[in-house]
Amino acid sequence: MQTNFLPHLLADPDVALAEKILRKCVHCGFCTATCPTFLELGDERDSPRGRIYLIKEMLETGRPADAETVTHLDRCLTCLACMTTCPSGVDYMHLVDHARAHVAKTYERPLADRLFRRMLRLVIPNPSIFRLALIGANLARPFARWLPAKFAGLFALAPKRLPPPSWVDAAQTIPAKGARRRRVALLSGCAQTALDTAINEATVRLLTRLGVEVVVAEGMGCCGALEHHMGETDAAHARAAKNIRAWTREIDGGGLDAIVVNTSGCGTTVKDYGHMFRNDARLAEDAARVSGLARDVSELLADLDLAAALVARPRLRVAYHSACSMQHGQKITTLPMELLAKAGFEVVPIPESHVCCGSAGTYNILQPDLATRLRDRKVANIATVAPDVIAAGNVGCMVQIGTGTPTPIVHTVELLDWATGGPIPDGLEALTASENASA
Amino acid sequence: MSLTMPAPEPEILAARDDLIARLREIVKPANVVHLDRELAPWECDALTMYRQKPLVVVLPETVAEVAAVMRLAAELNVKVVPRGAGTSLSGGSLPLADGILLAMGKFNRILEVDFENRVARVQPGVTNLAITNAVAHRGFYYAPDPSSQIACSIGGNVAENAGGVHCLKYGLTTNNVLGVEMVLIGGEVVRLGGKHLDSEGYDLIGLVTGSEGLLGVITEVTVRILQKPETARGVLLGFDDVKAGADCVAAIIAAGIIPGGMEMMDKAAIAAAEAFRPCGYPSDAEGLVIVELDGTAAEVDHLVGEVAKIAEANGATSVRVSTSEAERLGFWFGRKNAFPAVGAIGPDYLCMDGTIPRGRLADVLTRMDELAAKHGLRVANVFHAGDGNLHPLILYDAAIPGDTEKAEAFGADILRLCVEVGGVLTGEHGVGVEKRDLMGEMFDEVDLGQQERVKCAFDANGRLNPGKVFPTLHRCAEMGFMHVRSGDLPFPEIPRF
Amino acid sequence: MADHLAPRDEADLVEIVRDARAKRTRLAVEGRGTRAALGRPIETEATLSLAGLTGVTLYEPAELVMTALPGTPLSEIRARLAENGQELAFDPIEHAALFGHEPGSTTIAAAFAINASGPRRPKIGAARDHLLGFRAVNGLGESFKSGGRVMKNVTGFDLSKLVCGSFGTLAVLSEVTFKVMPRAATTETLAVLGLPDDDAGRLMREASGLPQEVDAAAHLPASVAGPFAGTSTTLIRLDGPPVSVASREADLVARWRDRGEIEILGEDASRRLWDDLREARPIVAAEGPIWRLSLAPSDGPRVVAAIRAADLPLEAWVYDWAGGLVWLAFAGRAGPLAARLRAIVAEAGGHATLIRADEDERRAEAPFHPQPAPLAALAARVARAFDPDGILSPGRMTAIPTKEA
Known part of the structure; x- marks a missing residue:
């Protein structure tokens, strides 16, 4: 135009x-x-x-x-x-x-909006504060109706049961089981390490089982996406710069075959570091290198020999929810479904799979009405295919969809970990018990 | 921009605040958009060459609201421009500076699917593709499929009588609509047709379909849905000369074969489509013909063989037959995205839409190349070869002073050429503002006068989407419409506006 | 006796209409005058016959297009098309059996003016779907054109749709250009025997939604005359290349084997049968009024059941268009039953047209289904846009409530 x-x-x-x-x-x-x-x-x-x-x-x-x-x-x-x-x-x-x-x-937002946004920026990217906030939200839940409407979205999302911090999210190098085929860095994520520690644990189990050494790099933290989408460029860049430096140390040190991200929202941003720093003389090159190495965990898994590690498991009907950051941001569309199918699951596509579930980073907190409409639309679409379990590759979607459906929702890697000998994902025990009974 | 629209009426502009206040009493206040900085998104549809911010935008949510807006417009004598999804390529919903833009986007629900009678009743803002998506699980689809089907609304399809790539066999919108509910300029709600064929009295559905928003505001549509053919296969034919492709198309039809779709693209369009996303088109071909044959497996296999034989006899340099549904859709992918894909190399493009007698295809293409040279612009061609509907895409750069005018002049020459060989100005995009001033090339004063009197029968004061379709605006009284003899109005009992 | 005016060319036609307008002479517009008994009877000072304007002026088989003068008889059009293996796919009803004239004698202009169609209407459309363009003379005596000769055209209002089914009340057609189609290589018919109306309706609707692409579906109850008299018969038509017809036929026979005995009618029997159905021949023998209902297909059997339950003197009925078209023959006179019949039809959301009845009855009972007031007013305004003085077949479609001139 x-x-x-x-x-x-x-x-x-x-x-x-x-x-x-x-x-x-x-x-x-x-x-x-x-x-x-x-x-x-x-x-x-x-x-x-x-x-x-x-x-x-x-x-x-x-x-x-x-x-x-x-x-x-x-x-x-x-x-x-x-x-x-x-x-x-x-x-x-x-x-x-x-x-x-x-x-x-x-633009100067109204004071309440400004404070709320500042609070989100302070809390969510910092796992320890976020964990405290979630505990606080649970304690405050009975009083929710006296709090400003803005907090409604937040309360809706706060899980009723909060996992303790996981060993897996501390800086360390976790060796591969057997011969080392790859060495990768894992982005632990921020909210994810507070909301659902099982994802990183499953990822590490699965990867090490398949011969991958996993580095949780010293100094790595939130990818910066949250502030980036709020337009807080400087703050976002500061976080990204920390990660770029942390991973560059590893690339130059022990070497990295990939930087693995298991939250597709973060993956989209890490893959964009190169663009974000394109005009930054000091970091442009390192940022481009980091972006070049960034992979969604499914991309890495496609290169590994999953089939050899499979154990017998019930053939559950899995509705795969493609996160927007996965399918639109990173253009990874069928790969996770192929992996799940390869692992022995019955994979069914969800109608209107291209439409967002309403999670979208902090969207469900900032725009609770629209987010809820979109969640309900998504849940209704999922219901049409009547799955045993929903799989997704983004913790935000999992939390969002989970608030609207009794069907269990897990990360794709949790299912793949289970299929290759890992523990059964939370929420599936009852399901497999009845499956086994009927089998 | 050399387009003249009806001059804004100062008294309407002056009364804008009052109008806005009254509209906010009819619809939710948030559904009245009036701040200047918020009006830009509505300043044009998919014809970006002409732009105008509307006086005010209203987003009604119910038929009652539409009727109330129309009554208010009548009371205040304000013009109204209806708009669907804003995908018109002829400027059918170009706003007026002194007119209400009635945006029907919130009418986006499918009201009823009646598989037994093979109809769907939908609100006008539902997209063309959404209808197919809503019935696909039972093996049905809605046949007309304009390239913009993902986004264009059924209300707009009816207003423009939209076509698509399957028209030769399955018809245009007009052949697939059974019922319409619409609000007339005075706010009356009328229902035409229903789930049955053959409408009562005059075929007003047929008239309203393709009337470009000049006769009423469509608030509900009943369409036929068809069972998907058991099989559809695509045949991709490459030719080293466009004329050979055109001859092949004629030979297929002459052999008594009516393909589900038959499309042609020239070298420039092939290149653009391949650049957007490779879909396996022969890169060295001068012309590409996509033939789709549908029906039962036995019939399709038979016809695929016949078409391949005809193609070889007509000098096809490559013949590829789809062996899977994915491959067939792949054949179509480039064609369906050809317009915007050309936009990516444009940077701007003007899409023309003439139809010609099929037999003149080769001749017209040759002369179009001459015109391109004369105007110093590039042109890419995609066309519905089965029915002779051409879509030359004129590439220009709006940032270069004078380029827009050159593109307009080139486009006008192409359309004159279409009419000269026995064709028409527009096959499916509508006249809108884009071809309005060329109507005289095809119709004389009497022809146009007859159409304008029909307009007067619906809208005696010319307040509904004026400035579109007709090159000159006549007052209805001037047209002899309010025919008075010996002081008596004929049919005095018939209500008038 | 009214004057009989027969123009020799379009200029002549313009003169006649202008003259009539100047003299305030009303004209009964007709093709060859075979169907004056269709619609409301009208009284005019003159009859305007198009019988003298005949001939095919353009025919390009490879472009699927033909242009003809209005008075050209269908027999001539069909013969020309047959030379190239083509046909008028909309298969216009000629009312030959209903009004007792020779098949082929009606005109091409009339086929459009009454928006004629045949049993394949649901699939292939009616006259309205095949008229690409026309020339005509309006009530002002102006010669104008609309549309074109190409398949796809949205240039200006689609007046072709308006003139189709306008019964000569808007303009006098002086030339018509229409789409022609290849004639199917074969046609065969499946006859499923012994189904009651409801089951037949379900079968026809099912057939219309199958990928086997059924070309027409009709049902003859046991009571109607013809080759199947005594046995109710559901007819499913299949057109196409032999390989296609054979495979579809095999699929359908396998599908419906358990529904009833199935007979297959070959090419000749099939064509005769569907020609007869188009002309409503199975019910024309009845003495009383004949009605034609247009409905949603699922309402066909339901409405017939309601009519029978209402104890109206129904003698015979036939379903076409998978139940969407119902022909009804009654005993007695149209008058006493019209209101009750129309109430039943209106409830279902369709319309009822009185096709054959005595002149006085057609004058008394609106033959065409009455419209709601806003729509009737709109239609009247549209008519005035073409014929402001009401000189073209005034009153043919609806009664004209004006004072006589």
Whole structure:
């Protein structure tokens, strides 16, 4: 489309990039069809095409963001379904990143909103604080109705039973079982280490069983995605820089075959470090190297000999939920399903699998109404295929979907770990007992 | 932009605040969009060449709200432009500076699927593909499939009489719609047809289909759904000369074969589609023909053989027959995404939509190349070869001063060429604003006058989507519509606006 | 006696209409006058016959298109098409059996003006779906055109749809351009014997939704005349290349083997049978009024059951279009039953047309299903957009409530 940027604005390379992205959009509207918020709201402003126009209007003059534009940008899940649909190759992800940074710089949110967001930024990326907050949320749950409405989403998501911290998330090197085939670093994640420690434990068990040495690098922490999506570029970059340095030490030290991420939301961001630091003279090269090594755990598993490690397990019917960051962000679509099928499960696709479940990082906390609508839509779609268990590759989706369905939901690696001799994932015991009884 | 739209009425612009306040009493206040910075997303549809921010956008949620908005518009004499998914390629929903833009996006529910009678009753904002998705589990589908089917709405499909790649065998929208509920300009709600064939009295469904939002606001549609053919197979034919491809198409039809779809792409379009996502098109071919044959397995096998024979006799350089459903869909993938894929190399494109008698295909393509040279622009061609519907995509760069005008002039020349060889200005995209000023190439004053009087029968004050379709606006009285003789109005008992 | 006006060309036609308008002469527009008894009877000062405007002016088999002058008889059109293995796929009813004229004698313009169709209507469409473009003279005496000669065209309003089924009340067709299709190499018919109406309805609806692509589905109750008199017969038509017909037939026989005895009708018997069905021949022998109902297919048997339960003097009935079209023959006069019949049909959401009845009855009972007021008003405004003075077959479709001129 035609753009009319004030010439001096284009001197900023970030603005110049945004302009280049905007020029690619031909306004065909295909993206509206797969945008979860447009499907729910039917309002052009809540579609990718509408947001692109709102962003264009704002950036062309460099004017400060306004409340309305912010509202519609905030409603964007950043699920990137639009990018999968777009036949013109519009890089919506980097456009909306830039727009959010512009919002963060030029728009003052109402005080309560500001404090709430600051609280999220303080709490979630810091596992120890997050754990305390979740305990606090459980204690405060009886009083939830007296707290501001903003907290509703938070309470809904706080698990009733919280696992203790796991040994697996401490900095260490965990040797491979048997001959070492690979050496990889694992991103432990932030919220994940507080919400569901079983995922990293299963990942480490599975990988070491398959001959992979796993490094939990000293100094590694939150990937920065949370602040990145809030437009807090500096804070996000600071976190990313820490990880880049931690992993670079390992690359230059013991060497790394891959940096494994088992939360696809984080994976999308780590794979984007190269882009984030492209204009940073000191870190550009290391960031690109890190991004180049980043793999979703399923990508690594595809290269390993899973079949040799399989043990007999009941053939459960697994509905695979593809996280948006997995299918749209990282373009990993069928691989996890293939792995599950290879491991002996009956894998069924979920209708409307391209539509977000509403989790989307902190979206279900910041936009609880829309998130709940999308969760219910997802849960209804899952119900049509009547699975025994739901598998996903992103802890956020697991928590989100888990609040809406009695069907157990586990991480793909938990099922693969079980299928190769690991313990049965939480929540499946009853299921397999009856399976065995009927078998 | 050389397009002239009806001049905004100062008294309407002046009364904008009052209008907004009244609209906020009808629909949820959040569904009235009026701040200047929020109107940009609606300033055009998929024809980006012409842009105009609307006076105000209203997003109704119920038929009663639509009727109330229409009554208010009538009372205040404000123009109304209906909009579906905003995927029109002819500017059918280009807003007016002094008009309400009635955006029907919230009408997105499927109301009923009646498999027994093979119909689906849906709200107008439901997308074309969503209908198929809703009935696919029982092996049914909705036949018309415009390239934008993922996003275009059924209301817009009816308004534009949308086509697609399967028209030759399965018809356009008009052949697949059984019922329509619509709100007239004065707010009356009328239901036309239903689940039965043959509508009562005049075929107003047929008239409304393709009327480009000039006659009423569609609030519900009943469409036929069809059982998916048992088998469909694609045949991908490469030719080293476009004429050979065109001749092959004619020979297939002459042999009595009506393929489910038959599409052609030229070298530029093949390259663009392959660049978007490789789909195995022969990269060295000058022309590509995709033939889809559907029916029972025995019939399809038979026809695939016949088509391959005809293709070889007509000099096909490559013949590939799909052996799986994935491969067949792969054949279509590039074609379905051809428009925006061309956009990626454009950077801008203008998509034309003339139809010509099939036999003139080769001749028209040759002359189109001459026109491209004359205007100094590139053109990529995709077309529904089975029915002669051409989609030349004129590539230009809106950032280069003068390029837009060149593209417009080139497009106009292409359409004149279509009419000259016995074809028409638009096969499926509609006239909108894009081809409005070329209507005179095809119709004379009397032809247009007759159509305008039909418009007057629905909208005597010309308030519904004015500035579209007709190159000049006549007042209905001027058209002799309110025909008065000896002081008596004929049919005095018939209510008038 | 009314004047009989027969133009020799379009210019002539324009003159006649202009003259009529100037003199406020009403014209009864007809093709060859075979179906004056269809619709409301009208009184006019003159009859405008298109019988003199005949001939095929363009026929390009490879483009599937033909253009003809309005008075061209269907026999001539069919013969020309047959030379190239093509046909009028919408298979227009000629009302030959109903009104007692020679098949083939009706005109191409009339086929469009009454939006004629045949048993394949659900699959292949009616006249409206095949008219690509036309020339006509409106009530102002202006000659105008609409549409074109190509398959896909959305340039301007689709007036072709409006003139189809307008019974000459909007404009006088002076040239029609229409889509023609290859004639199927073979046609055969499965006859499933012995099904009661309800089961037959279910079978027909099931058939219409199968991938075996059934081309038509009809049901003859045991009571109707013809080759199957005495046995109720459900007819399923299959058209196509022999290899296709054979495979579909085998599939369907296997599917329905347990439903009843199945007979297969070969090519000739099939064609005769469907021609007869198109013309409603199985019920024309009845003396009383004949009605035609258009319904959702599942409502066909239900409405017939309701009519029978209401104790109306129903003599015979036939289902076509998988139950979506029902022909009814009654004993007695149309008047006493019209309101009750229409109430039953309206409840189901369809419409009822009185096709054959005495002139006075057709004058008294609106032959076409009455429309809700806003729709009737809209239709009247549309008519005025073509014929502001109401000189073209006024009152053919609905009674004109104006004062006489």
